[in-house]
Amino acid sequence: MSESKHTPGPWFTTRPHLTTYVEARLRPGVLQEVASCGPTEIPEQSEANARLIAAAPELLQACTEVITAIDGRVHSSAALAAIDRCKEALTKAETQS
Numbered sequence: 001m002s003e004s005k006h007t008p009g010p011w012f013t014t015r016p017h018l019t020t021y022v023e024a025r026l027r028p029g030v031l032q033e034v035a036s037c038g039p040t041e042i043p044e045q046s047e048a049n050a051r052l053i054a055a056a057p058e059l060l061q062a063c064t065e066v067i068t069a070i071d072g073r074v075h076s077s078a079a080l081a082a083i084d085r086c087k088e089a090l091t092k093a094e095t096q097s
Contacts, residue, residue, distance in 0.1 A: 004094075007032050009057025013050040018043075020050035056093075063090055 007024045011034055014021050018039035024032045035053050038046025063086040071083055 004060070006057070006093075007034055011054040011057060013047070013054050015047065015050075020046045022050050022053045060090070060093055 007026075009024065011022050011024045014023060020037045021033055022035040022037070024034055026032050035050070037050040037053070040046045067083060067086055067090075070079070074080065074083070
């Protein structure tokens with residue numbers, strides 16, 4: 001896997017008004033806005049979207065660790081399909097569109 005180019009995690013959410021923001025603390029006193037979500041007709045939707053985005057660095061790392069730990073060691077079709085989906089998601093996260 002290539003070196004990550006995204007803003008390092010952890011990421012967290014804030015909602016000062018109608019928009020929910022995903023941010024990262026680069027160092028004490030320095031925040032990086034990663035994404036903004038909303039406002040939508042359903043406030044819970046923008047908050048849920050922001051939480052999913054905020055979890056991305058941990059999900060990326062977990063997928064990578066699972067693939068490393070079990071790729072080539074499992075043989076069930078369901079497990080192989082899950083590994084392929086993880087690999088596709090990693091490729092999507094790392095590839096420019």
